[in-house]
Amino acid sequence: MPDTFQRLYELIDTPRFAQGGVPRITTRKSAEDFAPRDEGLDVLLINTPVREWSYPNVLPIGQGYVAAGAIMDGHRLTRLDLNADRRVPISTLDPGYDAWLFARLDEALAGEPDVIGIGGIITQYAQIKKICAYCKDKLPDVPIVLGGGVASAMPDFMLKHLPVDYVSQHEGELTFSEILHRIEMGASMQGVAGVTYYETDSHGERTAIRRNPPRRTMTAEQLGHMPWPLRHLWDIENTYRVNPVGHLNQGRKWNQGAPESGGKFSAEMIASRGCPYTCEYCFSDYLGTAYRSRPPADVVREMEYLHYEYGVEYIEVLDDLMLTSYKWALEFYAELHKSGLPKRGVEWGGTCRTNILANDIVRAAREGRGNMLELGHDAGLRRVAYGVETGSPTILKVIDKSGQTPATIKTAVQETVRVLGYASCSFMFGSPGETAETIRETVDLCIEMDYRPEVFFFTTAYPGTVFWQLALDKGLIRKSVDGTVGPADDGIIERYLMGLGEQGDAVRTNFSDLPDDVLLQLTNQAAQDLNSHNSHRHPYQDGAPNSIVRDATHATI
Incomplete structure (x- = not known):
């Protein structure tokens, strides 16, 4: 029997969506109208610590948007908000930080999710890498999807240097919606706009990186009919x-x-x-x-x-x-x-x-x-x-x-x-x-x-900017890492991002x-x-x- 259920990425271009006729998540109450499907996936979203020297004060809006889309698509969602869970200013170099981090990850991974989603900005690279490595070591067969600015700025680099399976760029709600559909169906990511991934051979071995064309940018009118970020699963009451x-x-x-x-x-x-x-x-x-x-x-x-x-x-x-x-x-x-x-x-x-x-x-x-x-x-x-x-x-x-x-x-x-x-x-x-x-x-x-x-x-210099290429051309990325003006290979670039x-x-x-x-x-x-x-x-x-x-x-x- 064909799957006639329409997901968010499929609804976006329908006349019904353009007329505002598609039910969407806006409030906590409206989220109750979307029941999980038996075939839906168990999705774990992980929010990485950011600006650790300050009290956590900004809910991860991007994850809230993709979470709303996932719920509308009939998936089941849990979240691990490491930024909120720290409660107070910390240093990731503090004794006990890694033990706390891995214990929290163990609790979340015990639920055996079907998919893990993680993302953030480029200054979170070091923590994202540590978290992804731990998750992949514990659950090697569970696909990890990377999103946010860190993904869009350098998709090929992130795929090569982070233990993630798919890199999602731009219009995250729609791209993530289609990624989840492909994973649910056991299909490849070929043709999924906004996704970078590894092609595999007949033995399942990775061959070449494939960066699909970018996803079409939503219009202002379409944004007006999109779901609001799902907030109530995050700790608004006591933190944000x-x-x-x-x-x-x-x-x-x-x-x-x-x-x-x-x-x-x-x-x-x-x-x-x-x-x-x-x-x-x-x-x-x-x-x-x-x-x-x-x-x-x-x-x-x-x-x-x-x-x-x-x-x-x-x-x-x-x-x-x-x-x-x-x-x-x-x-x-x-x-x-x-x-x-x-x-x-x-x-x-x-x-x-x-x-x-x-x-x-x-x-x-x-x-x-x-x-x-x-x-x-x-x-x-x-x-x-x-x-x-x-x-x-x-x-x-x-x-x-x-x-x-x-x-x-x-x-x-x-x-x-x-x-x-x-x-x-x-x-x-x-x-x-x-x-x-x-x-x-x-x-x-x-x-x-x-x-x-x-x-x-x-x-x-941050990846994705004009000044990033200028810094590479002038040898400043290498200079920042080892004090020597010169070309930067991937190893130097990663050390720069880590710092x-x-x-x-x-x-x-x-x-x-x-x-x-x-x-x-x-x-x-x-x-x-x-x-x-x-x-x-x-x-x-x-x-x-x-x-x-x-x-x-x-x-x-």
């Missing part, structure tokens, strides 16, 4: 809503981000995917190659759910770039007012770009309305984050910060401080062409604006002509002079280079 994010975390983010007694509850969500800009240091394609915003009404409905279901009073929108279109923003504000959330005291924060706000200030004056920030504040907006990166006109061009100038930076930052009380801006030093003079230009601009930066980073951490922890790929110690000194001096929020975390202290300074309160598991 309690540990503050965004505006509620502003004063404590770089000092572990501990919760306040009696503080507000917070949550996070995604309102758009991708980015319309092409900054050369940034890898934004992991969410698709096109920028799309969800319909404002759908975003607000999800915010309502977070407020009424979990008592959330602040919501941080995690988009690479949320406030891109002023038309979308105004419609979003109108939907918020219609919902009554601002009157109930629900607040939110997100990302913008200085040139977008500066342009809207001019447009708003011409149209006789409040600008995006003023109208947003009335609708509950309390925090806007900008990737300013530099105040130097020269470096802005080098890193392709299209449309942003010192003038737009000054206009946007000062207006944000006027309306919201502060602006959350990041800066980075060490880009190509960086000099003591260009660093001074950034510092001078901050002084001119009377502005205290949130964070100073070092320009760091990646916070961008402000160390100079890894200094693209400038400044010696590393001089770049460290100048960055540390800027952080201290301007009293940046992360100044105490800089690796250059007391006039001498040091390893990352960690708080003494890390717990031992």
Whole structure:
């Protein structure tokens, strides 16, 4: 008998889906409408520790999305959230960490899942490798699917160097849905868009890596009919809503981000995917190659759910770039007012770009309305984050910060401080062409604006970016690993990935002509002079280079 059941990846292109006629998971209650099928798989999702030096505060949204799709497809799902389970700031080098990690894995693997899903960002590579190796050793016949930004940036490399079976890139809910269908049917991954895998010969031996064509990017309209992330299986009550994010975390983010007694509850969500800009240091394609915003009404409905279901009073929108279109923003504000959330005291924060706000200030004056920030504040907006990166006109061009100038930076930052009380801006030093003079230009601009930066980073090469290839070409990946400028083979690249951490922890790929110690000194001096929020975390202290300074309160598991 043919299988007539339609899975999420099959439904996406049907007329019924386009008309919003497909039942989907949105709330905890709606998930109960999807019963597991007898033929469905037992799926284990593992969330790896991230930013271990801080309290865990961001639910793994990506896993929430693929989990919702898996439940809709009739599979059974369990999760192991190692990030939440640690509870407090830790160091993965602490005595007892591995014993705790392997004990938690043993508990999860005892359920003998049919499939293991794991993913994350590139700075989690070392932990992902350790976890995958342990899982494969314990359950060698259980396929492991790797997803997230770490998968999309280097699919072939990940397949070769991690003990995983399939690498899923882009539009994870749809790709994972089809992967699970193929595994359920015992079929190969040939033709599954967005999957990289090993072809095998007649004896089952691996032969060559096959990277299938990318999956077609979903449209904004399709995003409006997709399931919301499944949240209730993760520890929202005791971890994710309690540990503050965004505006509620502003004063404590770089000092572990501990919760306040009696503080507000917070949550996070995604309102758009991708980015319309092409900054050369940034890898934004992991969410698709096109920028799309969800319909404002759908975003607000999800915010309502977070407020009424979990008592959330602040919501941080995690988009690479949320406030891109002023038309979308105004419609979003109108939907918020219609919902009554601002009157109930629900607040939110997100990302913008200085040139977008500066342009809207001019447009708003011409149209006789409040600008995006003023109208947003009335609708509950309390925090806007900008990737300013530099105040130097020269470096802005080098890193392709299209449309942003010192003038737009000054206009946007000062207006944000006027309306919201502060602006959350990041800066980075060490880009190509960086000099003591260009660093001074950034510092001078901050002084001119009377502005205290949130964070100073070092320009760091990440896979999937233009700067990654530049770092390889300049021999900087090898230099970061063994101090020698030169070509990097896979072994060197893996050692580089194993050592990646916070961008402000160390100079890894200094693209400038400044010696590393001089770049460290100048960055540390800027952080201290301007009293940046992360100044105490800089690796250059007391006039001498040091390893990352960690708080003494890390717990031992």
